[in-house]
Amino acid sequence: MTATGAPQSVTHSEPDVAQPTKRARLAIIATKGSLDWAYPPLMLALQAAKKGWEVAIFFTFYGLDIIHKEKNRRLQIATLGNPAMPMPNFVGAIPGMTALATQMTRRRFRQSKVPPVDELLRKVIDAGVKVYPCGFSIDVFGYQPDDFVPGCQPRHGSADFLDFAKDAAVSLFV
DSSP states (O other): OTTSSSSOOOOOOOOOOOOOOOOOOEEEEEOOOSHHHHHHHHHHHHHHHHOOOOEEEOOGGGGHHHBBBGGGGGGOOOOOOOOSSOOOOGGGGSTTHHHHHHHHOOOOOOHOOOHHHHHHHHHHHTOOEEEEEEHHHHHHHHGGGGGGTOOOOBBBHHHHHEEEETOOOOEOOO
């Protein structure tokens, strides 16, 4: 009691209870199926998974080529309309330039010890990244579930992927 007769408030401190740490989450939407656009989603996913993040990649439209069993080994570099190409744009229209640029890029990747797309994709899946093919795009392109590399998740709708992405700390559209 205080001097005025009012009861004295007593505070009790609660013991510190460790809250479980929620894993960071990365959601990636991969829309492009060229050789140069295959690496960013795969590399980012692999690095995030190595950091312990929960990671999923949603492959839609031409991005499906990255996870397609046959097409992911034949991805090419588009020369026409690619402003980053070290040549005038009109040169990209010459027959054979796409094949030449692709061959040169693949050689540079080998020399730099960059794994091919199919090998990098295997590392991504082995690291626990969820790889989702877009159901809508599968239907549009006439693919079958067994057209994709082993380890891919079943076809996924965009609404389903949004349920994963809504809690992501980082979301990327590539």
